[in-house]
Amino acid sequence: xxxxxxxxxxxxxxxxxxxxxxxxxxxxxxxxxxxxxxxxxxxxxxxxxxxxxxxxxxxxxxxxxxxxxxxxxxxxxxxxxxxxxxxxxxxxxxxxxxxxxxxxxxxxxxxxxxxxxxxxxxxxxxxxxxxxxxxxxxxxxxxxxxxxxxxxxxxxxxxxxxxxxxxxxxxx
Numbered sequence: 001x002x003x004x005x006x007x008x009x010x011x012x013x014x015x016x017x018x019x020x021x022x023x024x025x026x027x028x029x030x031x032x033x034x035x036x037x038x039x040x041x042x043x044x045x046x047x048x049x050x051x052x053x054x055x056x057x058x059x060x061x062x063x064x065x066x067x068x069x070x071x072x073x074x075x076x077x078x079x080x081x082x083x084x085x086x087x088x089x090x091x092x093x094x095x096x097x098x099x100x101x102x103x104x105x106x107x108x109x110x111x112x113x114x115x116x117x118x119x120x121x122x123x124x125x126x127x128x129x130x131x132x133x134x135x136x137x138x139x140x141x142x143x144x145x146x147x148x149x150x151x152x153x154x155x156x157x158x159x160x161x162x163x164x165x166x167x168x169x170x171x172x
Contacts, residue, residue: 007045014038082148083169090135092150094126101125103151103160104135106168108142119146123153143172 017038020031084090094102102124108117119139126133139146146168151160 007042010038010042010045014042082166083171084137085171086138086140088137090137090148092133092135094131094133094150094152100155100158101153102131102133103153104133105149105151106137106139106170107147107149109145109147109167116147137170139170141172143170146170 014035017031017035021028021035024031026032090104092102092104104120104122104124105118106120108119119142120137122135124131124133124135147165148168149165153160
């Protein structure tokens with residue numbers, strides 16, 4: 001709550017200083033300096049709010065170098081809602097640096113993250129930063145709501161971090 005109020009306060013101050021810069025047509029050095037400082041503080045607080053939520057890495061801001069880690073998941077069945085059955089093949093296309101491999105987990109969706117049960121887990125080594133992996137769904141007799149999570153691994157003993165996750169509907 002404090003961070004949210006801080007962002008609102010700094011955002012209002014940034015708006016006021018931006019108006020000051022506009023009125024002086026950018027010729028007042030104090031106004032420009034204040035605008036840069038408030039803009040930096042605003043970006044820092046915004047990044048701090050997203051850091052650690054859902055176990056994700058920070059959101060890229062305009063001052064960060066762009067990261068090229070990408071994951072695309074395609075399914076043999078209906079791609080709109082990702083309805084899958086046992087035996088369906090899911091293609092996972094990745095493009096990322098420091099590539100060792102990827103781990104694919106299919107988890108039962110519960111009321112909370114503590115209720116998640118891993119239905120299937122597989123690790124695939126990749127030879128290059130651009131890789132395509134075919135994963136065959138095998139969740140036993142389970143039917144219902146699930147998630148497929150893709151973890152990027154930087155080494156053999158790395159637990160990785162969730163790069164993407166998609167909701168699945170496992171049908172019997």
